[in-house]
Amino acid sequence: xxxxxxxxxxxFDNVGLRYGTDREVLSDVSFTLFPGSFYFLTGxxxxxxxxxxxxLYLAQRPSRGMIRMFGADAITLPRERLPALRRRLxxxxxxxxxxPHLSAFDNVALPLRVAGxxxxxxxxxxxxxxxxxxxxxxxxxxxxxxxxxxxxRVAIARAVIGRPDxxxxxxxxxxxxxxxxxxxxxxxxxxxxxxxxVVVATHDVHLLQKVPDCLIMRLDKGRLSDPTxxxxxxxxxRMAPAPGEQGEAEAGNGL
Amino acid sequence: xxxxxxxxxxxxxxxxGANMREAELVPQTRLSGPMPWVIAIMVALTVIASAAGLALxxxxxxxxxxxxxxxxxxxxxxxxxxxxxxxxxxVRRLGEMPEVGAVRLVPEQExxxxxxxxxxxxxxxxxxxxxxxxxxxxxxxAGEVTGARLAAIQRALADVAPSARVDAQSTWLKPVLDAIExxxxxxxxxxxxxxxxxxxAVLLSVRSALGTNRDTIEVVHLLGGTDAxxxxxxxxxTALEAAVGGLLGMLLAVVVVLFLARRFxxxxxxxxxxxxxxxxxxxxxxxVPVVAVLLAMLTARLTVMRSLRKIL
Numbered sequence: 001x002x003x004x005x006x007x008x009x010x011x012f013d014n015v016g017l018r019y020g021t022d023r024e025v026l027s028d029v030s031f032t033l034f035p036g037s038f039y040f041l042t043g044x045x046x047x048x049x050x051x052x053x054x055x056l057y058l059a060q061r062p063s064r065g066m067i068r069m070f071g072a073d074a075i076t077l078p079r080e081r082l083p084a085l086r087r088r089l090x091x092x093x094x095x096x097x098x099x100p101h102l103s104a105f106d107n108v109a110l111p112l113r114v115a116g117x118x119x120x121x122x123x124x125x126x127x128x129x130x131x132x133x134x135x136x137x138x139x140x141x142x143x144x145x146x147x148x149x150x151x152x153r154v155a156i157a158r159a160v161i162g163r164p165d166x167x168x169x170x171x172x173x174x175x176x177x178x179x180x181x182x183x184x185x186x187x188x189x190x191x192x193x194x195x196x197x198v199v200v201a202t203h204d205v206h207l208l209q210k211v212p213d214c215l216i217m218r219l220d221k222g223r224l225s226d227p228t229x230x231x232x233x234x235x236x237x238r239m240a241p242a243p244g245e246q247g248e249a250e251a252g253n254g255l
Numbered sequence: 256x257x258x259x260x261x262x263x264x265x266x267x268x269x270x271x272g273a274n275m276r277e278a279e280l281v282p283q284t285r286l287s288g289p290m291p292w293v294i295a296i297m298v299a300l301t302v303i304a305s306a307a308g309l310a311l312x313x314x315x316x317x318x319x320x321x322x323x324x325x326x327x328x329x330x331x332x333x334x335x336x337x338x339x340x341x342x343x344x345x346v347r348r349l350g351e352m353p354e355v356g357a358v359r360l361v362p363e364q365e366x367x368x369x370x371x372x373x374x375x376x377x378x379x380x381x382x383x384x385x386x387x388x389x390x391x392x393x394x395x396x397a398g399e400v401t402g403a404r405l406a407a408i409q410r411a412l413a414d415v416a417p418s419a420r421v422d423a424q425s426t427w428l429k430p431v432l433d434a435i436e437x438x439x440x441x442x443x444x445x446x447x448x449x450x451x452x453x454x455x456a457v458l459l460s461v462r463s464a465l466g467t468n469r470d471t472i473e474v475v476h477l478l479g480g481t482d483a484x485x486x487x488x489x490x491x492x493t494a495l496e497a498a499v500g501g502l503l504g505m506l507l508a509v510v511v512v513l514f515l516a517r518r519f520x521x522x523x524x525x526x527x528x529x530x531x532x533x534x535x536x537x538x539x540x541x542x543v544p545v546v547a548v549l550l551a552m553l554t555a556r557l558t559v560m561r562s563l564r565k566i567l
Contacts, residue, residue: 059477061567079564080481087479097474099280110280114480158478 008032008068009166009197010056015065017051017222024063025051026222033166033199038192040208041201043219049201050094050170052219056199057091057168058082070165087115090164090196092172096155098143104130104154105139111162129157132187134180148175156184166197173207185210280475280488290460290493291500294547297453298504299511301446302543306512308442309536315435318428324356325424326400326408328392332418335387342390344415352411354396354404361391389420400425453547457497457554461489465562476566486559490552497551501544508540 010033017026026048033039043049054060055067058074067074069085077085090111098107109126130139133153143151152175159167167188173181189211192198200207208214218225328345332338342360349358366388374386396404400423412419425432465472472485516531532540 057477059473059567079567082567083476083479083481086477089479091477097470097477099471099474101471110475111478114280114475114478114484 007035009035009070011066011068012055013066013068015055015062015067017048017055017060018063024222026055026062029065029222029224031217031224031226033197035165035197036192036195037197038189038211038214039197039199039217040211040214041199041217041219042203042205042208044203047219048222049203049219051222052224053091053168053170053199053201056166057089058086087111087162088165090159090162090167092152092155092159092167092169094170094174096143096151098151098154098158100143103140103142104135104146104150107143107154108157108161111158115162126157126161129161130154133157133184149177149180152176153180153184156187160187160191160196163191163194164196166199167191169198169200171202172200173202173204181207182210280471280480280485288460288496290456290496291503293456294453294497294500294551295503295507297449297456298501298544298547299507300504301449301453301547302505302508302540303511304442304445304449305540305543306508306532306536308439308446309532309539310516311435311439311442313531313533313536315432315439319425319432322424322428324395324397324400326394326396326405327422327424328394328408328412328416329420329422330390330392330416330418331420332389333387338387338390338418341416341418342392345392345412345419348412348415349392349394349408352408354398355394355408356397357395359393361393366391450547450550454550454554457493457551458558461493461555461558462562464489464492465559472563473566476563482560482563485563486556489559490555493555494548494552497548498544501547504547505541505544508543512540 012029012031015026015029016024018024029052041049041052051060055062058069061075070088072081072085074085099110102110105126108129109122112122112126127136127139130136133156135150135153135157138146138150141150143154146154152172156169156172159169169188172188173184176184185207188198188200202208208216328349330338330342330345332341346358346360349355370388394408396408405421405423409419409421412421475485512532520531
């Protein structure tokens with residue numbers, strides 16, 4: 001697992017981002033993401049993790065620098081071509097961003113419906129996914145009636161339902177109990193084994209120990225460091241799996 | 256296969272089709288807002304203004320057609336015998352002219368009834384000698400009555416009826432027709448202004464809905480939704496509101512127009528009667544709500560697409 005294939009799927013070159021006339025929240029950020037890799041993006045609060053993820057899931061254009069995504073220049077790409085790129089991404093937003101008037105089922109089905117998947121091909125996968133995240137009995141529930149953890153699981157199910165090429169998750173285990181956090185990480189790993197590149201932003205260092213062979217990108221005051229050589233190709237070093245984690249990793253699946 | 260898949264659908268998803276799914280990307284107001292009523296009022300006013308414009312057009316067209324080619328020859332002579340002699344001679348001369356189709360000397364009895372409202376009907380009330388009434392000849396010529404043709408007729412009558420004065424009948428009604436034309440333009444301007452007002456109302460409504468649903472729209476965008484997909488949702492909702500409003504407005508307008516037609520019809524005045532709407536006019540009025548729906552849909556689409564362009 002996590003063997004970087006030839007080629008890149010995302011490349012940042014000297015990217016900077018500032019909001020309005022404030023100082024840059026991201027400076028000189030350069031890295032390359034390779035297919036099938038599992039990345040953790042770490043850093044303290046305010047380090048710029050969410051801003052970097054916004055650039056990754058095309059919610060924001062950088063103030064400077066160059067971003068190449070799936071071979072296309074994401075900076076100069078016409079707006080009309082952005083949806084096609086976005087459909088290759090799965091995003092878990094930090095604040096979940098569930099659509100309040102839709103049920104849990106319809107929220108998870110949303111990416112498939114937006115992509116034009118026929119209804120007959122939506123129902124079973126969505127129901128299975130919600131079952132898997134433990135919300136099989138909450139499918140008709142509106143987000144307002146779900147707990148924070150349940151909302152987070154719906155958000156994760158929505159992000160992965162379309163088998164994206166890249167999964168971008170902003171603090172995806174922040175509101176769930178430790179058991180569910182591990183279960184969700186296993187889901188990410190299973191997706192990763194199927195070829196999805198995973199980028200998880202977290203400030204929970206314990207989470208890093210739970211995913212063997214993960215690569216770490218660390219942000220500090222908007223600048224990126226590369227403690228595991230994740231940003232180089234070929235990666236200089238991989239994080240060794242934590243003792244006892246390998247068996248758990250093998251046991252975890254779901255897709 | 257599809258049936259089997261449908262059978263496995265949860266009950267809350269089984270009832271709705273793909274179009275409904277897309278419509279649910281943003282919450283639908285479902286006619287609960289003021290828009291259908293605003294559109295109903297706009298459509299009603301537009302239909303009434305259009306009906307007024309069409310009726311005026313019909314009245315003016317009928318009057319013009321009736322007077323087209325009409326020439327009035329007045330024999331303005333104080334002596335009754337000489338007046339009668341010149342009138343007979345003028346009728347004969349006009350009858351000999353090839354371009355004149357029909358000539359009629361208006362009988363004195365008919366003349367009397369024409370001036371009766373002003374001079375009364377009592378035989379002794381008017382001293383025919385003191386208030387001489389010109390003899391009138393009604394002639395029809397083929398084609399448009401131009402100044403040159405009037406002058407030619409005047410010249411032809413000069414030797415047999417030197418007291419003759421020749422006028423085109425259309426000149427008598429020209430001020431009325433001009434006023435009607437102004438009213439028609441007013442009706443057209445009103446229809447244009449109402450269309451603008453309708454578009455403005457839809458624009459404000461859609462902008463408000465976009466603002467209310469901004470978060471949801473951003474999420475749909477980030478999940479790969481296109482501007483066109485989002486616009487379709489708003490266009491569909493607007494079309495429904497406009498269709499209901501248009502229908503209500505049309506019904507209201509039909510009641511008003513029929514009521515006014517009945518009231519004007521009871522006046523018994525010729526020109527008013529000629530302004531009655533025919534089936535083609537009603538068909539055109541029936542298009543008003545359809546055009547209103549199309550205008551509302553177009554406005555909604557342009558508004559949404561323009562607003563979404565500001566979002567990445």
